[in-house]
Amino acid sequence: MAINRNKYLKPFKNIFxxxxxxxAVWMLFFDANSWLIHHELNTEIEDLENEKEYYIKEIEKDKKDLKKLSTDEGLEKFAREEYYMKRDNEEIYIIEYDDSLKTKNDE
Incomplete structure (x- = not known):
């Protein structure tokens, strides 16, 4: 048995x-620039890049909406749909279906 233990411990007798x-253990786990910290930082960078892509898409969508609102027709359509505005000689009827109404159970 002592011979087998010596076989496994022999490489650790070499000081180098x-x-x-x-x-290696120190650099991987305990150092200020360890592999674990780098892994966490890389994960955070990926999350931030995904968030950046989301906001870039949202900015593009908002630019398209602003471009539509810059025309008189687009502005009138927005005012009619969102704020139920009307012209002086018009009347607006809002039709709501039962499935589109909020009930106390839905809230």
């Missing part, structure tokens, strides 16, 4: 291998 192992 021992220092290399200690250095």
């Amino acid at each position: 291998i021992l220092i290399l192992v200690v250095f």
Whole structure:
């Protein structure tokens, strides 16, 4: 049994291998720039890049909406649909269906 244990411990008797192992463990787990911290930072960077892409798409969509609102027809359509505005000689009837109404159970 002692021979088998010596076989496994033989590489650790070499001071250079021992220092290399200690250095590798230190750099991977305990150092301020460890692999774990780099992994967390890389994950955060990916999340921020995904968020950046989302906001770029939202900005493009808002630019299209602003371009539509810059015309008189687009502005009138928006005012009619969102704020139920009307011309002086018009009347507006809002038709709501039962499935579109909010009830106390839905809230």
